Amino acid sequence: xxxxxxxxxxxxxxxxxxxxxxxxxxxxxxxxxxxxxxxxxxxxxxxxxxxxxxxxxxxxxxxxxxxxxxxxxxxxxxxxxxxxxxxxxxxxxxxxxxxxxxxxxxxxxxxxxxxxxxxxxxxxxxxxxxxxxxxxxxxxxxxxxxxxxxxxxxxxxxxxxxxxxxxxxxxxxxxx
Numbered sequence: 078x079x080x081x082x083x084x085x086x087x088x089x090x091x092x093x094x095x096x097x098x099x100x101x102x103x104x105x106x107x108x109x110x111x112x113x114x115x116x117x118x119x120x121x122x123x124x125x126x127x128x129x130x131x132x133x134x135x136x137x138x139x140x141x142x143x144x145x146x147x148x149x150x151x152x153x154x155x156x157x158x159x160x161x162x163x164x165x166x167x168x169x170x171x172x173x174x175x176x177x178x179x180x181x182x183x184x185x186x187x188x189x190x191x192x193x194x195x196x197x198x199x200x201x202x203x204x205x206x207x208x209x210x211x212x213x214x215x216x217x218x219x220x221x222x223x224x225x226x227x228x229x230x231x232x233x234x235x236x237x238x239x240x241x242x243x244x245x246x247x248x249x250x251x252x253x
Contacts, residue, residue, distance in 0.1 A: 084244050084245070085223060085228055085245045091220075091245070095126045095220065099130020100130060102127075102130075102201070102218060109133075111131075111169050112136045112137075112138060113137045113171050114137075114138050114170055115138070116139075117141040117142075118232070118234070119174075119175030119176065119232045119233050121139075122232035122240065123173060123175055123231065124173040139162075140160060140161055140186070141159035142155055143158055144156070144181065144182045155182050165194075166194045166195065167194070168195050169199075171199050171200070171201055171218075172187070172198065172200045173202075174201070174203070176202060176203060176206065177202045177214065178209045179210060179211040179212070180210045180211060183200055183202075183216070184213075184214045199218070200214070200217055200218070201219075202219055203220040203232070204221055205219045205222045205223070206224070206225055208225050209225055228245050229242060230244050230245045231243065231244060
């Protein structure tokens with residue numbers, strides 16, 4: 078990848094914003110029983126950095142869902158590949174997602190998790206593409222709003238590649 082021409086968000090900017098988000102979440106969840114639910118695989122790098130800036134006792138759990146497969150566009154069909162291990166009844170759940178695009182996955186997850194009787198369910202995403210929404214979904218904490226481009230890096234992939242890039246890059250069809 079010709080990094081100097083395709084970078085959308087650099088690592089320094091990401092780290093600064095993640096710290097700000099962690100401080101806000103710390104203030105909002107003071108005195109609550111916080112359960113972070115990370116959506117695998119894309120959310121893991123963001124969640125790992127984010128929790129370092131949440132200065133509260135918290136529990137973490139993981140879900141794996143799929144709506145993309147090997148495509149650059151969401152299929153709209155959400156499949157749960159790995160469910161939670163933690164009991165979430167009465168807990169304040171914060172879903173940590175890499176990107177909100179059409180909103181279909183997050184909308185499904187919020188409804189699904191609410192059925193388990195948590196104290197609350199909120200959503201936190203690293204990247205938001207509001208121009209691609211197909212359903213209304215509330216995202217309580219947003220790292221960055223981005224244009225309708227397919228991006229990789231900082232946990233986001235194309236066909237399981239590029240998650241390890243330290244920033245966010247626009248994928249060019251020549252990068253495949």
